[in-house]
Amino acid sequence: MQDWAIDKAPGGLILSETLQQTYVLDLAPLFRLESLRQLHLKDLSAFDREEGRGVAALRRVIPQRCNNIEELHLKHSLLHMEILGILVASPRSLKMLEYDVTLECIIQELDAQLALGTTKLSRALHPQKACLKSLYLSCDARAEDETRGVINLHGVLQDFIALEYLSCPLTSVVDTRLGASATFIDSLPPSLLTYKTVIRKYTKDQDCLAALERVVASRQTHAHRLENIHIVIVSPAPWFTYNRVQLVESFSQTAINLVVEDEPDEDEYSDIWGMESTNSSRPSDEIDLYSDAD
Numbered sequence: 001m002q003d004w005a006i007d008k009a010p011g012g013l014i015l016s017e018t019l020q021q022t023y024v025l026d027l028a029p030l031f032r033l034e035s036l037r038q039l040h041l042k043d044l045s046a047f048d049r050e051e052g053r054g055v056a057a058l059r060r061v062i063p064q065r066c067n068n069i070e071e072l073h074l075k076h077s078l079l080h081m082e083i084l085g086i087l088v089a090s091p092r093s094l095k096m097l098e099y100d101v102t103l104e105c106i107i108q109e110l111d112a113q114l115a116l117g118t119t120k121l122s123r124a125l126h127p128q129k130a131c132l133k134s135l136y137l138s139c140d141a142r143a144e145d146e147t148r149g150v151i152n153l154h155g156v157l158q159d160f161i162a163l164e165y166l167s168c169p170l171t172s173v174v175d176t177r178l179g180a181s182a183t184f185i186d187s188l189p190p191s192l193l194t195y196k197t198v199i200r201k202y203t204k205d206q207d208c209l210a211a212l213e214r215v216v217a218s219r220q221t222h223a224h225r226l227e228n229i230h231i232v233i234v235s236p237a238p239w240f241t242y243n244r245v246q247l248v249e250s251f252s253q254t255a256i257n258l259v260v261e262d263e264p265d266e267d268e269y270s271d272i273w274g275m276e277s278t279n280s281s282r283p284s285d286e287i288d289l290y291s292d293a294d
């Protein structure tokens with residue numbers, strides 16, 4: 001099934017598509033539309049089943065810097081990292097990227113780590129390091145566990161010189177393998193203004209909060225532009241034992257505004273990671289291209 005919708009907006013087009021069992025190669029024409037400014041894809045899964053030949057074919061039809069897409073949204077999806085890298089590299093100047101990683105979009109059983117390849121997420125995003133301003137990365141606990149560290153941003157965010165807003169799991173920026181020496185602010189680009197994260201159950205997110213407190217102890221806050229840290233705890237959360245009062249108070253003497261709040265676990269596509277929820281009613285100038293239930 002594919003549901004398409006196109007919205008006419010100032011300066012270009014916004015295209016939304018819900019996908020099931022669709023080959024990324026079939027989507028190549030979308031990435032060659034010069035007028036397209038925002039592309040929203042949902043339920044997209046793509047793996048390299050041809051040992052590199054499929055990736056090579058995709059790279060030929062979606063070359064680097066071939067479109068004017070400014071916002072790319074990949075919701076409820078899972079992509080081989082080389083394929084993700086091709087999609088990310090295709091815009092001339094990508095301003096916003098949303099990647100919502102989950103294993104729920106695939107039907108068959110597979111080795112998630114093998115299916116995604118060995119390329120790190122950070123390398124896949126690297127082509128847009130000079131222009132990306134907002135990055136929204138969400139990853140459910142199962143996907144994080146089964147991909148074994150492929151989906152992280154360790155050690156390279158400093159290269160993203162335009163990044164101002166980052167929403168991602170703490171484990172994506174804090175390397176828990178370093179234990180007590182793991183850092184938080186040193187992992188961020190100096191351009192960053194706002195960081196948002198959701199503390200997830202069954203992950204090491206809670207263990208990373210100590211790295212936040214070490215920011216204050218080491219007096220590192222003056223070296224960055226960071227203004228806001230927003231921490232969301234999905235409630236009810238009896239499993240959350242970290243002293244949140246102490247955490248907030250530790251930042252009270254710094255220039256960083258730290259907010260820790262509870263938010264009910266309601267809709268899997270809610271605004272909990274910072275993106276606007278999808279409105280079920282379409283704008284008056286939005287057009288259904290087709291709905292094929294075959």
